[in-house]
Amino acid sequence: MTAVVRRKPTVNAQKVAEKAGVSRSAVSRTFTDGASVSPETRDKVLRAAAALGYHVNHLARGLIRNESGIVCLIASGIGTPLQAAMLDGLTLALQDAGRIAMVLNCAGDPVSVEHALRMTLNYRAEASVILSGSPPASIVTTCLDNGQRLVLLNRSEQIEGVGTVSIDNEGAARDAAAMLARAGCRRIAVVSSTAGTASLVAREEAFIREATKLGLETLPHRAGPTSYASGAASARALLAGADRPDAAFCVTDLLALGFMDAARHDLGLRIPEAFSVVGFDDIEQAGWASYELTTFRQPVSELVSCIMGQIGSSTEGVGPVPSRLVKAEPIWRRSVRVSPALKDA
Amino acid sequence: MTAVVRRKPTVNAQKVAEKAGVSRSAVSRTFTDGASVSPETRDKVLRAAAALGYHVNHLARGLIRNESGIVCLIASGIGTPLQAAMLDGLTLALQDAGRIAMVLNCAGDPVSVEHALRMTLNYRAEASVILSGSPPASIVTTCLDNGQRLVLLNRSEQIEGVGTVSIDNEGAARDAAAMLARAGCRRIAVVSSTAGTASLVAREEAFIREATKLGLETLPHRAGPTSYASGAASARALLAGADRPDAAFCVTDLLALGFMDAARHDLGLRIPEAFSVVGFDDIEQAGWASYELTTFRQPVSELVSCIMGQIGSSTEGVGPVPSRLVKAEPIWRRSVRVSPALKDA
DNA sequence: TATCGATCTGCACAGCTGTGCAAAGATGAA
DNA sequence: TTCATCTTTGCACAGCTGTGCAGATCGATA
Numbered sequence: 001m002t003a004v005v006r007r008k009p010t011v012n013a014q015k016v017a018e019k020a021g022v023s024r025s026a027v028s029r030t031f032t033d034g035a036s037v038s039p040e041t042r043d044k045v046l047r048a049a050a051a052l053g054y055h056v057n058h059l060a061r062g063l064i065r066n067e068s069g070i071v072c073l074i075a076s077g078i079g080t081p082l083q084a085a086m087l088d089g090l091t092l093a094l095q096d097a098g099r100i101a102m103v104l105n106c107a108g109d110p111v112s113v114e115h116a117l118r119m120t121l122n123y124r125a126e127a128s129v130i131l132s133g134s135p136p137a138s139i140v141t142t143c144l145d146n147g148q149r150l151v152l153l154n155r156s157e158q159i160e161g162v163g164t165v166s167i168d169n170e171g172a173a174r175d176a177a178a179m180l181a182r183a184g185c186r187r188i189a190v191v192s193s194t195a196g197t198a199s200l201v202a203r204e205e206a207f208i209r210e211a212t213k214l215g216l217e218t219l220p221h222r223a224g225p226t227s228y229a230s231g232a233a234s235a236r237a238l239l240a241g242a243d244r245p246d247a248a249f250c251v252t253d254l255l256a257l258g259f260m261d262a263a264r265h266d267l268g269l270r271i272p273e274a275f276s277v278v279g280f281d282d283i284e285q286a287g288w289a290s291y292e293l294t295t296f297r298q299p300v301s302e303l304v305s306c307i308m309g310q311i312g313s314s315t316e317g318v319g320p321v322p323s324r325l326v327k328a329e330p331i332w333r334r335s336v337r338v339s340p341a342l343k344d345a
Numbered sequence: 346m347t348a349v350v351r352r353k354p355t356v357n358a359q360k361v362a363e364k365a366g367v368s369r370s371a372v373s374r375t376f377t378d379g380a381s382v383s384p385e386t387r388d389k390v391l392r393a394a395a396a397l398g399y400h401v402n403h404l405a406r407g408l409i410r411n412e413s414g415i416v417c418l419i420a421s422g423i424g425t426p427l428q429a430a431m432l433d434g435l436t437l438a439l440q441d442a443g444r445i446a447m448v449l450n451c452a453g454d455p456v457s458v459e460h461a462l463r464m465t466l467n468y469r470a471e472a473s474v475i476l477s478g479s480p481p482a483s484i485v486t487t488c489l490d491n492g493q494r495l496v497l498l499n500r501s502e503q504i505e506g507v508g509t510v511s512i513d514n515e516g517a518a519r520d521a522a523a524m525l526a527r528a529g530c531r532r533i534a535v536v537s538s539t540a541g542t543a544s545l546v547a548r549e550e551a552f553i554r555e556a557t558k559l560g561l562e563t564l565p566h567r568a569g570p571t572s573y574a575s576g577a578a579s580a581r582a583l584l585a586g587a588d589r590p591d592a593a594f595c596v597t598d599l600l601a602l603g604f605m606d607a608a609r610h611d612l613g614l615r616i617p618e619a620f621s622v623v624g625f626d627d628i629e630q631a632g633w634a635s636y637e638l639t640t641f642r643q644p645v646s647e648l649v650s651c652i653m654g655q656i657g658s659s660t661e662g663v664g665p666v667p668s669r670l671v672k673a674e675p676i677w678r679r680s681v682r683v684s685p686a687l688k689d690a
Numbered sequence: 691t692a693t694c695g696a697t698c699t700g701c702a703c704a705g706c707t708g709t710g711c712a713a714a715g716a717t718g719a720a
Numbered sequence: 721t722t723c724a725t726c727t728t729t730g731c732a733c734a735g736c737t738g739t740g741c742a743g744a745t746c747g748a749t750a
Binding site: 010012013014024025027028029032035056057059060061062063064065 | 735736737738739
């Protein structure tokens with residue numbers, strides 16, 4: 001006598017119709033925007049639905065309308081301040097737009113991104129936002145063929161039909177180089193990570209190019225993943241010898257904060273008097289009083305609204321969505337020493 | 346001549362069956378675990394599916410199986426380090442268990458939690474995890490009636506059929522009081538927030554009760570929401586007068602870090618020599634060299650596996666899931682001065 | 691009153707899949 | 721060869737909803 005799996009009697013539109021004494025169509029129309037129902041039947045239906053605890057089945061609705069209402073967010077390192085802020089903003093914006101967010105936590109490598117996009121297709125998501133990692137080309141075309149919108153964040157490649165929102169890494173990195181040159185720095189550590197993410201590499205290379213052009217010496221260094229610990233390790237490695245650099249450009253605020261802490265507490269350096277640090281992202285912690293990090297802001301809310309624009313209202317066709325380039329404004333705080341020249345002025 | 350909305354020809358099991366020269370059932374069985382298909386047809390199907398870019402429609406599958414594979418995570422303040430860490434762990438664990446996470450970003454008030462749970466029912470989620478906020482009782486029973494599993498985090502109320510995972514706030518708060526008493530502190534600021542969250546109130550009250558029992562004086566203070574800024578504001582308010590406290594118990598690490606920064610940089614206090622601070626949560630930043638905050642750890646991975654246990658394998662019935670109480674271990678760092686008594690030993 | 695128009699309602703089909711049941715095919719044994 | 725057993729396959733139904741189309745109801749106007 002095996003235990004019989006007794007499926008709970010689910011409450012569907014049919015039940016509501018019977019209780020309200022109307023047809024099932026009337027129930028459906030009551031919960032469909034812009035459908036034609038008389039106020040009385042509408043009332044009867046709503047009352048019956050509330051009594052039974054009826055909730056429209058979005059799986060079935062998505063099946064017939066071919067609009068699931070689901071938008072997938074594909075990211076890695078969700079626990080990180082910047083990614084968490086992006087997720088916060090995106091989930092909220094999606095809800096305001098009547099969609100719902102599915103979060104796929106991937107490792108960042110192409111295989112896991114492809115896996116995530118497959119899941120995306122399984123759930124017939126209307127759009128997917130890839131916040132980190134880079135998808136193989138084949139799965140991208142499959143997504144587009146299935147009518148899914150795709151938005152990539154901080155990818156340099158332009159793909160036909162794929163929306164792109166990018167930070168102006170090059171411009172900001174050039175500004176950073178100029179900023180440190182004006183402060184009178186000469187030997188500059190360039191602290192990056194071994195992750196090899198496109199935008200991080202872009203920042204590093206653009207900075208080195210501009211700094212070299214300005215006659216500055218650069219010392220690239222990568223201690224590990226993009227983290228506080230890696231920043232601290234870089235500081236200990238770079239500041240140990242006799243001929244130290246006199247400034248550091250860190251491609252990420254997390255790296256910068258770790259770098260600052262190690263420089264101050266392990267090596268006794270005074271920032272900004274004896275050493276200048278510039279970061280990137282403007283995460284919340286960069287503004288904390290222990291750091292007061294001068295950095296470049298990733299304008300989260302602007303990025304979010306750009307992404308929402310790319311996702312669009314799902315009505316228009318495959319119009320070639322213009323890719324957006326967002327400026328990263330410098331945020332002046334107190335981790336860069338004031339230039340002697342400016343002091344005189 | 347209006348633009349005809351031409352629905353893209355979707356690729357479904359029927360198309361795959363035709364291309365592979367088999368029946369649609371064979372396609373379905375190929376993608377169903379434990380179904381009976383011969384290796385040859387299976388191969389033909391897989392080849393045809395790959396060629397067409399077929400992906401099983403989980404909406405339809407969920408409709409017929411009554412198992413959507415969706416688990417909803419309801420939270421507010423996703424950008425916060427602790428919540429972000431929880432989301433990171435939960436999304437990963439869910440994916441490993443073959444489910445997928447939907448994230449509902451709510452404001453925390455009962456109305457928005459109810460709204461989120463309604464959405465949960467619309468998508469026929471198998472389970473919902475409420476990470477913050479407190480749902481009205483009526484919607485809870487509706488969820489249970491619809492066969493949805495429900496897990497509450499840090500709720501004191503026991504509801505029949507609802508899983509609960511809680512941190513031992515009281516025990517940890519008592520430990521904190523004893524810790525500060527042993528360090529020789531006498532007047533202790535209790536820094537909390539105006540949020541009124543159950544677990545924060547529990548920490549505050551348990552601490553005050555135990556501290557009073559130990560003969561310590563307590564000065565409760567709430568400057569605003571649970572944030573770095575509120576912690577800093579509390580420090581400025583509490584440390585301005587002449588008869589300062591000599592220690593602070595902050596019900597959250599974010600509050601503690603803000604408190605420390607304001608105490609040090611605005612008021613010139615030395616921590617831990619002249620002032621001791623204890624926090625709660627052990628967010629990543631608490632371990633940074635600028636803070637070295639002594640605190641109590643919310644064991645994220647343990648909480649995650651407890652929650653996963655409550656969600657269960659969805660096979661068994663409404664068995665009364667035992668509620669779990671997780672200990673918050675003290676993490677000794679350097680924000681509490683070493684007791685003169687211990688120094689002698 | 692008869693006709694027209696507007697508004698609402700119900701029928702029936704489509705959308706995609708999983709699975710029980712019966713039939714067919716394959717395999718082994720007598 | 722004949723029978724029995726096991727595996728595989730196809731049919732057809734269920735699961736829940738949105739919507740086009742035709743019919744019904746109602747009010748208003750000539």
